[in-house]
Amino acid sequence: MSLRDGLARHLRSHFVDLDTDRLAHLGTHRRGKVRELFVGDDEIWMITTDRLSAFDVVLTSIPCKGAILNAIAVAAFEATADICPNHLLEVPHPNVMRVRRADPLPIEVVVRRYVTGSLWRDLEAGRAGVYEVPLPAGIRRDQRLDQPIITPSTKAEVGIHDEPISRRVILEQGMVEEAVLDRAFELALALFARGEALAAERGLILVDTKYEFGLVDGELIVIDEIHTADSSRYWEASEYEARFAAGESQKMLDKENIRQWLIGVGYxxxxxxxxxxxxxxxxxxxTYARLHERLLGRPFVPPAEDVRESLYTVLGR
Ligand SMILES: Nc1ncnc2c1ncn2[C@@H]1O[C@H](COP(=O)(O)OP(=O)(O)OP(=O)(O)O)[C@@H](O)[C@H]1O
Ligand SMILES: [Mg+2]
Structure with a gap:
C-alpha cells in the first residue's frame, strides 16, 4: 500500500479524542490543544493526538500526525540528551511519552536562523521591535542570519494567543529569574546548533524552532516536544539558494504549508x-511522514489498527 493510501485510511478514524475515563488511573487529565495529558505527582503521560492547531486554534486533524510528531520528538530528545537534559522517560506507545513533570517557565524560547514566518510578518508590519533583537538593515524574506537569534514569546492560556516579548521585559516582570533565563537561552542555542547539524546531514535546513523549558528539583530541562514539524520549520537545503535568489517561497516540510493555505483563504x-x-x-x-523519513532515516508506517483502541490496550487497566 502506498504511504498516501495508508494515511488515507486514518482520515475518518483520526485520533482527536479519548475516553479519558478509561485512562484516569494515569493521573489528573488536562487537555492541551494537541495533547491529552495525565498528570501525576512526578510524571506526566503525554498523549499526542492528530489535532492540528495553527494560529493557536485547533482547526482539524491530520491523519497519523500524533504518532509522527511523537517519533520525531523522541528521536530529537535522544540525539540531544548529551547537551541538554530533557523530560523523556519512556515511550510506551507510538503516540505517548511518559515524562518527568516539570514546573514550566512561562515563556517559549524561539530560536531562528532565518527571517521568515511570523518574524517576517512582524517585520513587514513594523512590529518586530518588541523582541529588542538587532536585525541587519535591508533584510529580505527568508534571509539567513549570521548568528541565530532568540525571539521569545509568552505562553498563553487556552484561547489566548502567545505574545512576542523581549528578554528585558521577561526579567522586568519577574517572569523568570535572570540566571535561569540565561541558562535556558544558552541551552536553546546549543540544542539548535545540534538540530541544525542533524538536519544538514539529511539535506534539510532547520529554519527556526520553539523550545519550552521547565524546572525539576532546581534543574533546568527541556520539555514538551523539540525539533518536530509542529514546533519547527524545515526547508529543503538543496533548493534554498535558487529559491531565495528568485524571490520564491522555500520548499517547506512543516506546518507552515497549512499556515500559507489558511492565509490564502483569508484566515x-x-x-x-x-x-x-x-x-x-x-x-x-x-509532508509530516516525509519529514519523519528524512530525519529518522526510516519511513513512517501508518498503523493498521485504530490508534485509540491500541492506546486503551497499552495504557488502560
Ligand atoms: N515535562 C513537562 N512538565 C510539565 N508540563 C509539560 C511538560 N511537557 C510539556 N508540558 C506542557 O504540556 C502541554 C502540552 O500540550 P499541548 O502541546 O497540547 O499544549 P499547547 O497547545 O502547546 O498549549 P496549551 O496547553 O496552552 O493548549 C503544554 O502546555 C506544555 O507546556
Ligand atoms: Mg504544544
Missing part, C-alpha cells in the same frame, strides 16, 4: 476557521 486566527478539505489534510500528513 489568520480570527473569526470562524475555514473547512479544510481532505486533500489538504492528506497533503500535510504526507
Amino acid at each position: 489568520q486566527g480570527e473569526g470562524t476557521p475555514p473547512e479544510i478539505p481532505d486533500a489538504v489534510r492528506l497533503d500535510l500528513a504526507e
Whole structure:
C-alpha cells in the first residue's frame, strides 16, 4: 500500500479524542490543544493526538500526525540528551511519552536562523521591535542570519494567543529569574546548533524552532516536544539558494504549508476557521511522514489498527 493510501485510511478514524475515563488511573487529565495529558505527582503521560492547531486554534486533524510528531520528538530528545537534559522517560506507545513533570517557565524560547514566518510578518508590519533583537538593515524574506537569534514569546492560556516579548521585559516582570533565563537561552542555542547539524546531514535546513523549558528539583530541562514539524520549520537545503535568489517561497516540510493555505483563504486566527478539505489534510500528513523519513532515516508506517483502541490496550487497566 502506498504511504498516501495508508494515511488515507486514518482520515475518518483520526485520533482527536479519548475516553479519558478509561485512562484516569494515569493521573489528573488536562487537555492541551494537541495533547491529552495525565498528570501525576512526578510524571506526566503525554498523549499526542492528530489535532492540528495553527494560529493557536485547533482547526482539524491530520491523519497519523500524533504518532509522527511523537517519533520525531523522541528521536530529537535522544540525539540531544548529551547537551541538554530533557523530560523523556519512556515511550510506551507510538503516540505517548511518559515524562518527568516539570514546573514550566512561562515563556517559549524561539530560536531562528532565518527571517521568515511570523518574524517576517512582524517585520513587514513594523512590529518586530518588541523582541529588542538587532536585525541587519535591508533584510529580505527568508534571509539567513549570521548568528541565530532568540525571539521569545509568552505562553498563553487556552484561547489566548502567545505574545512576542523581549528578554528585558521577561526579567522586568519577574517572569523568570535572570540566571535561569540565561541558562535556558544558552541551552536553546546549543540544542539548535545540534538540530541544525542533524538536519544538514539529511539535506534539510532547520529554519527556526520553539523550545519550552521547565524546572525539576532546581534543574533546568527541556520539555514538551523539540525539533518536530509542529514546533519547527524545515526547508529543503538543496533548493534554498535558487529559491531565495528568485524571490520564491522555500520548499517547506512543516506546518507552515497549512499556515500559507489558511492565509490564502483569508484566515489568520480570527473569526470562524475555514473547512479544510481532505486533500489538504492528506497533503500535510504526507509532508509530516516525509519529514519523519528524512530525519529518522526510516519511513513512517501508518498503523493498521485504530490508534485509540491500541492506546486503551497499552495504557488502560
Ligand atoms: N515535562 C513537562 N512538565 C510539565 N508540563 C509539560 C511538560 N511537557 C510539556 N508540558 C506542557 O504540556 C502541554 C502540552 O500540550 P499541548 O502541546 O497540547 O499544549 P499547547 O497547545 O502547546 O498549549 P496549551 O496547553 O496552552 O493548549 C503544554 O502546555 C506544555 O507546556
Ligand atoms: Mg504544544
